[in-house]
Amino acid sequence: MNANPAPASSVNHRLTWDEICKRFPDEWVVLVETSWENDTDFDFGTAVVLAHHKQRKTASPDVKAAFGHYDEVGCFWTGEVRGPIPRFSIP
């Protein structure tokens, strides 16, 4: 039995990825109980949002706490992924 309390859940029911993105735009969401559709893609049916943060680093304590209760915990950005700076640019 784990002595750590479960992180406070922001949303206590299951949501699809589209619903999560609409409810928490441009945020990092901590997801558990994710019903993955396969092992190659990001597609899933629904998940539970445990926490949401503007900065990735501030989500870490919630992810660590969630691992006290779940074997799989994800942290995903709901907004646009800007990605690496281009290696070449045209002035």
Place this chain on the structure above:
Amino acid sequence: MKTARFDPKGDLIIVEGRVWGPGERQRRPLRLVLDTGAAETIVIPEVLDELGYNPRQGEVITVIRSAVGREEGYLIRVARFACLGHQSNEFRVHAHDLPEGWNIEGLIGLSFLRLFNYEVRSLEGRVLIERVAP
């Protein structure tokens, strides 16, 4: 042959990955950018820390020099790493910060990709991956 899908309208090829913690009980799903221009597979240190890895377990301290300066990271072997429908045990990743605004948790580089033959079908938003027997 495995197939991984990505958004063909996106600026980047973003694929699903997973990394396991020590003991392989706990795991983190990740969204990673497929980057054939990167030698190493990069995972941000937060992910490894959350899974229970310690920088002291790292094999080598590394430095990445970029236009904005010099940043230190480290190479570390994770118990298991999976991406593109395939997995590798005791896989070495580069733990290194990525700029906050990128909003990704890592890059899939050639250290993983060279284990396979793969074909990126950009218009279709698919990567076809075939593991080659050693």
